[in-house]
C-alpha cells in the first residue's frame with residue numbers, strides 16, 4: 340500500500356479545545372513507523388493550516404463558517420494532490436467538519452465514491468436543522484447531491500460542489516441521531532446500520548451488507564470516514580461527544596479489516612480524538628492507540644499476525 344498522511348488540526352467545527360492536537364498525537368504514537376513496518380510506503384504531507392478568519396460571525400446558527408470553510412478548501416486541495424499521486428489518503432483530525440474537504444478533494448480526482456461513515460452520529464444536519472450550529476454535525480449535508488437545494492450558501496462554502504449520491508452512502512454505529520437528521524436519512528433512503536442492527540446481525544453480516552449495497556451497481560473507490568466516537572466510551576473516552584453503548588474495539592477493527600480486503604479503500608478520515616476529554620493519561624492513550632490500530636487495520640494488519 341502507498342499511503343499519504345495529511346494532518347487536519349481542525350477544531351472550529353465544534354466548541355471544545357484539544358481536538359486540534361489529534362494529528363500530532365496520532366503521529367507521536369508511531370503511526371507512520373507502524374505502517375512502514377507492515378510494508379506500506381508512507382509519505383507525510385504535514386498539517387493543513389487552519390488559521391482563524393477574523394470577524395467570523397455566525398451565519399444564522401452556523402458557527403465559525405468562514406474559518407471552517409477556508410480550512411476545508413485547503414484540505415480539499417491537499418487531498419486531491421495525494422490522490423493524483425496515486426496514494427491512499429489518510430486524513431488525521433481534528434473535528435469531523437474536515438470530511439467536507441476530505442471527501443470533496445477525494446471526489447474531485449476519483450469521481451463517484453462509496454462513503455462508509457462510521458460514527459455514533461449521522462453528521463447530516465443542514466444549516467437549517469442543526470440544533471447546535473456546530474459544523475462537525477453537518478458535513479454530509481454540503482456533499483450530497485440530493486440535499487443541494489436544501490442547503491443555503493454559507494460564507495466561504497461556495498467552492499463546495501456536491502459530489503456524493505445518497506445511494507452511495509452507508510452509516511455504521513449510529514446511536515445519537517437528531518430528529519431532523521432522521522427525517523433526512525429516511526427521506527433519502529440512506530442505508531444505515533445503527534448499533535441495534537450491529538447487535539441483531541453481527542458485525543460480519545453488517546460489513547457484508549455494507550459492501551453489497553455500495554458495490555451493487557458498480558465497483559467504486561471507498562471513502563471511509565471514521566469518527567472515533569463510534570467506539571464505546573470505555574475504549575475511546577477522549578472524544579468530544581461520547582455516547583454510551585458503542586462498538587467494541589474488536590468490532591471497530593473488524594470494520595477496517597473488511598474494508599481493506601475489498602482492495603477499494605481510497606481514502607480514510609480518523610477524527611474527533613480529543614486529549615482534553617480524557618480524564619487520565621490512560622484514557623488518552625487508550626483512545627489514541629485505538630485510532631492507530633484502526634488505521635493499521637485499513638492497510639493490511641491482521642490480528643492473526
Ligand SMILES: N[C@@]1(C(=O)O)CN(C[C@@H]2CCCCN2)C[C@@H]1CCC[B-](O)(O)O
Nearest residue numbers: 435460462464471473475476517566580
Ligand atoms: N447531532 C449533533 C450536532 O451537533 O449536530 C448533536 N449532538 C449532541 C447532542 C447532545 C445531546 C443529545 C443529542 N445529541 C452532537 C452531534 C454532532 C456530533 C459530531 B461528531 O463529529 O462527533 O459526530
Ligand SMILES: [Mn+2]
Nearest residue numbers: 459460566568
Ligand atoms: Mn460522532
Ligand SMILES: [Mn+2]
Nearest residue numbers: 435458462566
Ligand atoms: Mn462525526
